[in-house]
Amino acid sequence: MKMAHLTAADLTKSPIELTIGKEIVQTRSLIIASGASARWLGLPSEQALIGFGVSSCATCDGFFASGKEIAVIGGGDSAMEEAIFLTRFASKVTIINRTENFRASRIMLERAIAHPQIEFLHNTIVEECLGVEEKDLKGLKLMNKKTGERWTLPISFMFLGIGHIPNASMFAGQIDLDADGYVKTEHNVFVTRQGVQLHGVYACGDVQDRRYRQAITAAGTGCMAALEVEKYLEELGR
Numbered sequence: 001m002k003m004a005h006l007t008a009a010d011l012t013k014s015p016i017e018l019t020i021g022k023e024i025v026q027t028r029s030l031i032i033a034s035g036a037s038a039r040w041l042g043l044p045s046e047q048a049l050i051g052f053g054v055s056s057c058a059t060c061d062g063f064f065a066s067g068k069e070i071a072v073i074g075g076g077d078s079a080m081e082e083a084i085f086l087t088r089f090a091s092k093v094t095i096i097n098r099t100e101n102f103r104a105s106r107i108m109l110e111r112a113i114a115h116p117q118i119e120f121l122h123n124t125i126v127e128e129c130l131g132v133e134e135k136d137l138k139g140l141k142l143m144n145k146k147t148g149e150r151w152t153l154p155i156s157f158m159f160l161g162i163g164h165i166p167n168a169s170m171f172a173g174q175i176d177l178d179a180d181g182y183v184k185t186e187h188n189v190f191v192t193r194q195g196v197q198l199h200g201v202y203a204c205g206d207v208q209d210r211r212y213r214q215a216i217t218a219a220g221t222g223c224m225a226a227l228e229v230e231k232y233l234e235e236l237g238r
């Protein structure tokens with residue numbers, strides 16, 4: 001269901017009112033299942049190689065990097081976690097961080113630094129992903145922001161570890177979102193406003209799950225939300 005134009009008032013009254021295109025739709029209950037979009041570097045060559053060596057999901061695609069030299073982009077906890085995880089498959093992991101400061105927690109950073117298969121490139125940005133014509137990532141054109149030096153890093157896989165953007169901005173101010181914009185839920189699916197459960201409104205999947213972000217967890221919370229809607233509608237009908 002398209003969820004554009006939902007207003008704060010829509011979430012306080014029953015039935016909830018939604019505008020879909022030019023039509024106003026009324027509903028007794030709402031499941032927010034709009035997911036989260038990975039943050040990309042935004043390079044055309046990167047976009048062309050998604051699924052051909054460029055990935056935003058280490059858990060999903062890590063296996064395909066078996067025995068290969070790869071890169072992880074980022075300097076936060078997700079990048080460190082992904083890099084450490086990917087050492088199970090890849091022969092070498094280079095973490096590329098655009099500054100020399102890391103947002104990662106000390107413990108995660110120390111683990112990555114201590115890992116024999118992980119190397120770091122600081123103050124480095126990716127200018128281009130190579131291999132677009134072959135539809136197969138061959139390497140990265142890099143630049144050191146401090147020195148201006150440019151070189152090519154031959155790798156076969158690039159994983160983005162620069163976070164996700166939950167698709168929940170249309171609900172800002174209407175329901176509780178956390179500091180990064182994820183829908184806050186109680187018991188995985190119950191949506192709140194100012195800390196109070198909002199009856200009839202549920203969220204599931206990646207839009208409320210910053211930790212696992214897997215199809216099976218999304219399906220699981222989706223099922224939970226559906227069961228709650230069923231129960232809620234039954235109670236309304238009594």
Ligand SMILES: Cc1cc2nc3c(=O)[nH]c(=O)nc-3n(C[C@H](O)[C@H](O)[C@H](O)COP(=O)(O)OP(=O)(O)OC[C@H]3O[C@@H](n4cnc5c(N)ncnc54)[C@H](O)[C@@H]3O)c2cc1C
Nearest residue numbers: 001002003033034035057060167205206213214215216218
């Ligand atoms: C490349 C890749 C590979 C993956 N591989 C695996 C895997 O192998 N195994 C695994 O378990 N997981 C995998 N995942 C993760 C899995 O796809 C997600 O965890 C799962 O799809 C999340 O489900 P969701 O329903 O929460 O969100 P999504 O599947 O992202 O669905 C959200 C839907 O909401 C729509 N939407 C967004 N905003 C709005 C709006 N404003 N109004 C209306 N609709 C909107 C979107 O268009 C989309 O259709 C992978 C993810 C990626 C990116």
